[in-house]
Amino acid sequence: MLQPTRSSIATSPHSPTALRQALMRLMYDGASHGLRIELPPAGAHRIRDLVHRGAQRPVSKITSVKLGRVVQCESALEVDAIQILDAQGAVATFSEQALRIHYHLDGQARHHVPDLAVLTHQGRLLLFEVKFQSDVDENVQKRTALLQGALRATGVQYQLLTEDQIRGGDNLQRAIRVLRRARHATCKVQLTTVLDRLVRLGCAELSTFDWDVPGSVAACSIAYLLVQGRASLDASVPLTARTRVWANQGSTREALTW
Numbered sequence: 001m002l003q004p005t006r007s008s009i010a011t012s013p014h015s016p017t018a019l020r021q022a023l024m025r026l027m028y029d030g031a032s033h034g035l036r037i038e039l040p041p042a043g044a045h046r047i048r049d050l051v052h053r054g055a056q057r058p059v060s061k062i063t064s065v066k067l068g069r070v071v072q073c074e075s076a077l078e079v080d081a082i083q084i085l086d087a088q089g090a091v092a093t094f095s096e097q098a099l100r101i102h103y104h105l106d107g108q109a110r111h112h113v114p115d116l117a118v119l120t121h122q123g124r125l126l127l128f129e130v131k132f133q134s135d136v137d138e139n140v141q142k143r144t145a146l147l148q149g150a151l152r153a154t155g156v157q158y159q160l161l162t163e164d165q166i167r168g169g170d171n172l173q174r175a176i177r178v179l180r181r182a183r184h185a186t187c188k189v190q191l192t193t194v195l196d197r198l199v200r201l202g203c204a205e206l207s208t209f210d211w212d213v214p215g216s217v218a219a220c221s222i223a224y225l226l227v228q229g230r231a232s233l234d235a236s237v238p239l240t241a242r243t244r245v246w247a248n249q250g251s252t253r254e255a256l257t258w
Contacts, residue, residue, distance in 0.1 A: 022125040029154040036102035046097040087175035089229035090256040094118040126157040133162040174239045185224035194221035198247045207241035
């Protein structure tokens, strides 16, 4: 396999292939820290497909608003994590099963496929492994510690997510409510109209955009702008029609949940 050189890798965090470019940079940098990174063929989303005849566990599918495609999940907990990422304005793009990491632990060659690879609008690459706490055994803990250290040296965050992080607090319910509206967003003209109005207001309650009105075009547009990261809301309080929302100017976006 040809290894990329730094001069061959574009760095724009907003290009259509930004996530793959970030993973290619990790392929280059990981080699210096005892990691060999394997990526899917060009044009493929996953290093391995979860949906196939010999699959050993049930697989769920969810349509991502942000990606505009079906995402494959190995557990209900992954479905929840993906919904939170999908609704997060800080997330530019993400993919499931996006790479295989080859490493050595306790003198043995091993490999690991993180559940999710995430790229933020600021160009940060994060890798998440999603597991129920009951499945986090000593081997998972040792792998997590090793990969966190090695990947941190390359500027990449690796994190193990359990139900405590994913289902704790209001993040999941907030995401579900935002996505429910964002799936019904209308044309670009309407989105632009609503965004322009939000910019003029500076900051407003969601009720200004008929958040609690069933089928409201304005509410659906605001929700889609939140998913895109072109608007943010006050995530420190439960999501209601009184929650305040504002337009993002330049690179200012809400912080990532994890």
